[in-house]
Amino acid sequence: MAQIGQFALALAFVVTVYSIAASLIGIRVKHDKLIASGRNAAVGTFVCLTTAFLCLVYLFVVSDFSINYVAGHSNRDLPLYFKISAIWGGQEGSLLLWGWFLTGYAALVMIQNWRKHTAMMPYVTAVLMGSSLFFTSMHLFIANPFNQVVSIAPGGARVPFVPADGQGLNPLLQYILNAIHPPVMYLGLVGFAVPFAFAMAAMLSRQLGDTWIRTTRRWTMVAWFFLGTAILLGGKWAYVELGWGGFWGWDPVENASLMPWLIGTAFLHSVMVQEKKGMLKVWNMVLIILAYTMCLFGTFLTRSGVVSSVHAFAQSSIGGYFAAFIVISLSGALYLLLDRLPLLKSENQMESIVSRESSFMFNNLILLASCFAVFWGVMFPVFSEWIKGVKITVGPPFFNRVNVPIAIFLMFLTGVGPLLAWRKASTNSLKRNFLWPAAFALASGIVLFVRGIGRPILKAPEELGQALFQKLLGYSFTSSFYALLAIMMSTFVAVTIVREFYKGARARSHGTGENFIEAVANLTLQNTRRYGGYIVHFGFVLLFIGWAGQAFTTDVSTEAGIGDRISIRQYTLRVDKLGVEDTPNYQSMKATVSLFEDGVKVATMGPERRRYKAGEQQTTTEVSIWSTLKEDVYVVFSGATADGKRANIQVYYNPLVMWVWLGGIVLGLGTLIALLPNKKSGPRKRPQAADRTEEQKDVAEKVS
Amino acid sequence: MKRKQLKFVVGSSVIILTLAFLAFSGYQESKAYYLTVPELHAMKGASAEKQLKVAGDVVPGSIDRTESKVIKFVISQADEKTHKVETLHVKYVGNDAPPDTFIDRAQAVVTGKLGDDGVFVAHEMTAKCASKYEKEAAAGVKRPTE
Numbered sequence: 001m002a003q004i005g006q007f008a009l010a011l012a013f014v015v016t017v018y019s020i021a022a023s024l025i026g027i028r029v030k031h032d033k034l035i036a037s038g039r040n041a042a043v044g045t046f047v048c049l050t051t052a053f054l055c056l057v058y059l060f061v062v063s064d065f066s067i068n069y070v071a072g073h074s075n076r077d078l079p080l081y082f083k084i085s086a087i088w089g090g091q092e093g094s095l096l097l098w099g100w101f102l103t104g105y106a107a108l109v110m111i112q113n114w115r116k117h118t119a120m121m122p123y124v125t126a127v128l129m130g131s132s133l134f135f136t137s138m139h140l141f142i143a144n145p146f147n148q149v150v151s152i153a154p155g156g157a158r159v160p161f162v163p164a165d166g167q168g169l170n171p172l173l174q175y176i177l178n179a180i181h182p183p184v185m186y187l188g189l190v191g192f193a194v195p196f197a198f199a200m201a202a203m204l205s206r207q208l209g210d211t212w213i214r215t216t217r218r219w220t221m222v223a224w225f226f227l228g229t230a231i232l233l234g235g236k237w238a239y240v241e242l243g244w245g246g247f248w249g250w251d252p253v254e255n256a257s258l259m260p261w262l263i264g265t266a267f268l269h270s271v272m273v274q275e276k277k278g279m280l281k282v283w284n285m286v287l288i289i290l291a292y293t294m295c296l297f298g299t300f301l302t303r304s305g306v307v308s309s310v311h312a313f314a315q316s317s318i319g320g321y322f323a324a325f326i327v328i329s330l331s332g333a334l335y336l337l338l339d340r341l342p343l344l345k346s347e348n349q350m351e352s353i354v355s356r357e358s359s360f361m362f363n364n365l366i367l368l369a370s371c372f373a374v375f376w377g378v379m380f381p382v383f384s385e386w387i388k389g390v391k392i393t394v395g396p397p398f399f400n401r402v403n404v405p406i407a408i409f410l411m412f413l414t415g416v417g418p419l420l421a422w423r424k425a426s427t428n429s430l431k432r433n434f435l436w437p438a439a440f441a442l443a444s445g446i447v448l449f450v451r452g453i454g455r456p457i458l459k460a461p462e463e464l465g466q467a468l469f470q471k472l473l474g475y476s477f478t479s480s481f482y483a484l485l486a487i488m489m490s491t492f493v494a495v496t497i498v499r500e501f502y503k504g505a506r507a508r509s510h511g512t513g514e515n516f517i518e519a520v521a522n523l524t525l526q527n528t529r530r531y532g533g534y535i536v537h538f539g540f541v542l543l544f545i546g547w548a549g550q551a552f553t554t555d556v557s558t559e560a561g562i563g564d565r566i567s568i569r570q571y572t573l574r575v576d577k578l579g580v581e582d583t584p585n586y587q588s589m590k591a592t593v594s595l596f597e598d599g600v601k602v603a604t605m606g607p608e609r610r611r612y613k614a615g616e617q618q619t620t621t622e623v624s625i626w627s628t629l630k631e632d633v634y635v636v637f638s639g640a641t642a643d644g645k646r647a648n649i650q651v652y653y654n655p656l657v658m659w660v661w662l663g664g665i666v667l668g669l670g671t672l673i674a675l676l677p678n679k680k681s682g683p684r685k686r687p688q689a690a691d692r693t694e695e696q697k698d699v700a701e702k703v704s
Numbered sequence: 705m706k707r708k709q710l711k712f713v714v715g716s717s718v719i720i721l722t723l724a725f726l727a728f729s730g731y732q733e734s735k736a737y738y739l740t741v742p743e744l745h746a747m748k749g750a751s752a753e754k755q756l757k758v759a760g761d762v763v764p765g766s767i768d769r770t771e772s773k774v775i776k777f778v779i780s781q782a783d784e785k786t787h788k789v790e791t792l793h794v795k796y797v798g799n800d801a802p803p804d805t806f807i808d809r810a811q812a813v814v815t816g817k818l819g820d821d822g823v824f825v826a827h828e829m830t831a832k833c834a835s836k837y838e839k840e841a842a843a844g845v846k847r848p849t850e
Binding site for chain 1: 708726737773801803804815
C-alpha cells in the first residue's frame with residue numbers, strides 16, 4: 001500500500017507539472033487540444049492524490065506501524081474513527097489533506113466550466129496547478145507520509161523497523177469536533193484558491209469584466225462557509241475540551257483562521273459593489289489576493305511554529321518553504337495587478353456618505369483594520385525581535401480593545417447597509433427604515449441599564465479625582481458598557497431584519513394572494529441572495545448577543561470533599577461521589593456533582609480527568625456543562641488532593657453561550673440559502689407600478 | 705465632488721485614528737517581554753517592575769501542590785551560548801487550574817513579575833508537552849531503544 005501511495009504522489013507531481021506546461025504552452029501557441037489536455041491532466045492530479053489519500057487511510061485502519069507517520073500518530077487501541085481522524089493529526093497528513101482538497105476543488109472547477117470561459121480557463125488551470133505543485137512537491141520531498149520507520153544500526157546503516165505499537169494520537173485531538181474541525185478548516189482555506197485563480201486568470205487574459213466575480217461568487221461563499229464553520233467548531237472544541245471556560249482566547253492559531261475569514265467577509269461584500277456599480281475593481285483584486293495570502297499564511301502559522309501557541313502541535317522545518325511560497329504567490333499577484341492597473345478603471349464614483357456603496361466601503365475598511373490589528377498582534381513578538389532584539393508579546397486586552405469597538409460598529413453597518421439605497425439615500429427613506437429599529441434599540445438599552453448593565457463600576461476614592469475625560473475613557477472601556485452597546489446594536493439589526501421579511505412578505509401576499517408563511521418562503525427562495533444574506537446577518541445578531549454575555553462571566557475555584565456545597569449566582573453544586581473508571585484507551589477520575597438551581601435539583605454532572613494510556617500518558621480534563629438559553633454552568637474537575645478525598649473544582653458561570661452556537665447554526669443555514677439558485681417566479685398578478693403602495697415600491701427597489 | 709470625497713477621507717481618518725489609539729492603549733496594557741530563563745537572569749534587577757513572560761522546562765519532581773491555590777515549581781533552560789543550565793523558582797497564583805499539559809519536563813511559559821526574593825510570581829501559565837518525539841519523527845528516524 002505504501003508503495004502505491006508513494007507512486008501516486010510521484011505521478012501527481014509529474015502530472016501537475018505537465019498540466020501547468022500544457023496549459024501555458026497551449027495558450028501561447030493557441031493549440032486547443034493541448035489546452036484540453038492540460039485541463040484533463042488537472043483532473044488527473046485529483047485521481048492521483050485520491051489514490052494516495054486512500055492508501056494512507058488504509059495504512060491507518062490496519063495500523064501499519066512500519067510507516068513512520070502512522071506509528072507517530074496512532075495506536076492499536078484507538079477507536080476506528082479516531083484512527084481515521086489521526087490522518088490529519090500531524091504534519092504530513094494535514095498537508096496531504098490540503099493538497100488533496102486543492103486538486104478536488106480544481107477538478108470540480110474544470111468540470112463545472114468545461115466549455116465555458118475559453119480565454120480564461122487555461123490560466124485558471126495553470127494558477128490552480130501552480131499552487132498544487134507546491135503541495136505535491138511538499139508531499140513528495142519534504143513531508144512524505146509514506147516514509148518507513150528505520151532504526152540506526154551500529155555503523156550508521158538504516159534498517160527498517162516495526163514498533164510494537166504506535167505513539168498514539170494526541171488526546172486533545174480525541175474529540176469528535178476536533179476530528180472534523182481540520183478538514184472543514186482546510187475546505188475553507190483551500191476554497192479561496194478558486195476565486196484567487198479566477199482573479200489571476202482574469203488579469204492574465206485581460207478579461208477584466210465581472211465574469212470572474214460572477215463565476216466564483218458561489219465558490220467564495222462555500223469557502224467562507226467552511227472557514228466560518230471551522231472557526232466555530234474550533235471555538236466549541238476549545239470550550240468543551242480545553243477547560244478554561246471560554247471559547248475564544250486570541251491564540252495565534254485562532255487568529256490564523258480569523259484573518260482570512262475577515263478578509264473573505266470584506267471580499268464577499270465588496271464584490272457586490274463591483275457587480276452593481278462597476279466600482280472597487282482594483283480593491284476587489286487586492287482583497288482576493290490578500291484573502292488567499294492569509295489562507296496560506298494561516299496554514300504557515302499553525303504548521304511552522306513561528307509563534308508559540310497552546311495548540312501549535314507542530315514545530316518543523318516546513319516554515320521556510322511555506323514562507324517562500326507565500327512570498328512568490330503574493331509578489332507575483334501584486335506585480336500582475338500593478339501591470340493591469342490601467343485596465344481596472346472604476347465606472348462610477350462615490351456620491352454620498354449615506355449610501356449603500358459607502359456602507360460597503362466602511363465595512364471593508366474596518367474589516368481590514370481588524371485583520372491588520374490581529375496580524376500585528378500575532379506577529380508582534382517576531383517583529384519586535386527583528387527590530388529591537390527583544391520578544392514582546394501582546395495579550396487579549398490588545399485584541400479586545402481594537403476588535404470589540406470594530407465589531408459593534410460592524411453590527412451597526414449590518415443593520416444600516418442593506419437598507420440604504422445605492423448612490424444616495426433620501427432622508428425620508430432613512431426615517432422610514434430606521435425610526436422603529438432605533439426606537440427598539442434605545443428601549444432595550446434603557447431596560448438593560450435600569451437592570452444594572454453597562455453601569456460604571458465604582459472605583460476607589462483616589463481614582464475618582466481623575467479628570468472627567470479620563471473617567472469617561474475608563475468608563476467606556478468597561479466590558480459591561482460594551483455589552484450594553486452590543487445588545488442595543490443587536491436589537492437594532494434584529495428589528496431591521498424582521499421588518500424586511502415582514503414588509504416583503506406582506507407586499508407579496510397582497511400581490512399574489514399567498515398566505516403570510518408562503519409569502520415569506522417564496523420571497524426568500526426567489527431572492528436567495530438578499531434574504532439568505534438577511535438570515536446570515538440574523539445569525540450574527542445571535543452570535544453577537546452570546547458574545548456580549550461574555551462580559552458577565554464569573555467563576556469560583558475551590559477544594560471540596562463529598563457532601564460539600566459550592567455556590568455561584570442562583571446555582572448550588574454538591575459533590576456526591578469521587579470515583580475511578582477504566583477503559584482500554586484511558587483511565588479516568590470522575591466527580592459526580594448535583595446541580596441545584598434556586599434549591600431545586602436540575603442536573604447531575606460528571607466532570608472527569610483522564611489519563612491516556614498510549615505514548616506519553618497525557619492527562620486531559622473533561623468538563624461537564626449544564627447549558628440553557630440563559631447561561632451555562634461549566635464544571636471542571638482539575639484533580640483530587642493527595643489523599644483522594646477532596647476534589648479541586650472550578651465552576652464557571654457563563655451567560656448566553658448557547659446563543660453563540662445557535663447563531664452559528666443560523667449563519668450556516670443562511671449561507672446555504674444564499675447559495676441556492678433563485679426560484680423562478682410563476683405567473684402571478686402583478687400590481688401596476690402606479691397602484692403600488694409606498695411600501696411595495698420600497699421592497700421592489702431593494703430587491704432589484 | 706471634492707467636498708464629498710473630503711467627507712470620506714475625514715470619516716476614514718477618524719475611524720483609523722480611533723482604532724490606532726485603542727490599539728496603542730491595549731498594547732500598553734498587555735505587552736509582556738518574552739524571555740527564556742537565562743535571558744531573565746542576564747538582565748538582572750532591571751526587570752522587577754515589568755510584566756514578563758518567561759519560558760523554560762519544568763524540572764522533574766519540582767512541582768509542589770501542597771499549599772492550596774498555589775503551585776510552586778522550578779523551570780530551567782540552558783543558555784544558548786554557554787550551555788550553562790539556569791533555573792527559576794516559580795509561584796503560580798493564577799485563578800485558572802494549570803493546563804493538562806503542565807507536567808514534568810513540559811515547556812512552560814509563565815506570565816507575571818519577578819519578586820524581590822528572586823521567586824517569579826505568575827498569574828498565567830501555558831504549557832506544551834515536550835515534543836521530543838515530534839522532532840525525531842520529522843527527521844524520519846526513531847531508535848528502537850526508546
